[in-house]
Amino acid sequence: MATENVTEIENQRVSRWKGKLFVALSFGATIIGIVTLGILLTYVAVDAIGWLDWQFLTSATSRFPEEAGIYPALVGSVFLILLIAFISFPVGVGAAIYLEEYAPDTRLVRAIQVNISNLAGVPSVVYGILGLALFIQLLNIEYGTLIVAALTVSLLILPIVIISAQEAIRSVPDSLRQASYGMGATKWQTIRNVVLPRALPGILTGTILALGRAIGETAPLVMIGVPATIYSVPSSLTSKFTAMPMQIFAWVDLPSDAFQHGVMAAGVITLLVVLLTMNSIAILIRNKYQKQS
Known part of the structure; x- marks a missing residue:
């Protein structure tokens, strides 16, 4: 002993x-x-310093570094990330609700869960190839358009959204569900009025991280033919567009030192500011719901 x-x-x-x-x-x-x-x-x-000014933010790119700007790529990235959020958030949360609250504990459901977890670690270039085959070759949507890019990158972050939403839903105590059922509420009423409000902060946290990854992705955009440089903002879902990572990549590839250092650095700072602004807004929304719950 x-x-x-x-x-x-x-x-x-x-x-x-x-x-x-x-x-x-x-x-x-x-x-x-x-x-x-x-x-x-x-x-x-x-x-x-010296390159990031109002002219840089409101002008299209140019072959002269002093006249180059990031405006079309900036607007394209904002449109892209809004469309990705519009697609991935309801689909991801809906899938998580079904898997956690409705799906039976069968071998097929467990296999789907394992595959979702595995898909979260797949390299982004694979999703670019998937988008090329599915949306461009099979569905015959024109390459390099806003809708193709949004659908492809949405596939990329969808496993992350689903997994984070599942964890948030799973963290809600079962006692709250049982109390709701005891008051005569249906399953959907319990999910809508009890589970989702308390799981929403966690769901938003996972979505913020996923969107932060999406805004900096370049490999899927290259695979589906998004132009590296474009001189106008997208006017519809089927318009050609470019994003800030693609434009920065194009500047780095130019032989001029002014593009490779000054203009490129200004583009990187702009991308970071947009990313931090987007995350700050999302965090404020998450904290608001966290206080309410």
């Missing part, structure tokens, strides 16, 4: 030591990452 107690104490010490070591390594890695990111952002911001 004494030996068993000593062994248990030693195991607890080893577990505490491993936990402290993991926390220390995680903290160190986080600090290193933050410092490295700060250095890179400082370097980019210094290059962007």
Whole structure:
């Protein structure tokens, strides 16, 4: 008995030591990452000085770096991310509700769950090939259009939205569901009035992370033929468009140092500002619902 107690104490010490070591390594890695990111952002911001101005934000690109702008790509990225959110959010949340609340615990449903988890780790270029085959080759939608890009990138982030929504729905206590049923509410009334309001902050958190990934994706856009440079903003869902990552990629490929450093850096800062603004708005909406729930 004494030996068993000593062994248990030693195991607890080893577990505490491993936990402290993991926390220390995680903290160190986080600090290193933050410092490295700060250095890179400082370097980019210094290059962007003198290039990031109102003319850059309101003009189309040009073969002259002093006249180059990001306006068509900026508008294209905003339209794209809004359309992606409009497609992926209801589909992802709807799929999560069905899988968590309605789907039976069968082998097929478990296989679907495993496949959704696996799809979340598939490289983005594979989704570009899927969009090319499905939407352009099979459905005969013109390549490089806004709707094709939105559908393709929506497929990319849909597994992330579904998984995060499932976790948020699963975190709602069953006692709240049982109390709702005890008051005579139907299953859908319970989901709509009890489960979703309390799961919405978690759902929005996952959606924010997914949209943050979507706005910076380039590989799927290359595969479906999105132009790297365009001089007008999209006027409809079937219009050709470009996005900020594509335009930045085009500037880096030019031989001029002014494009590769100054104009490119201004584009990167613009992309970061749009991303942070989008995330800030989404976080404010999430916090609002979190307080209400």
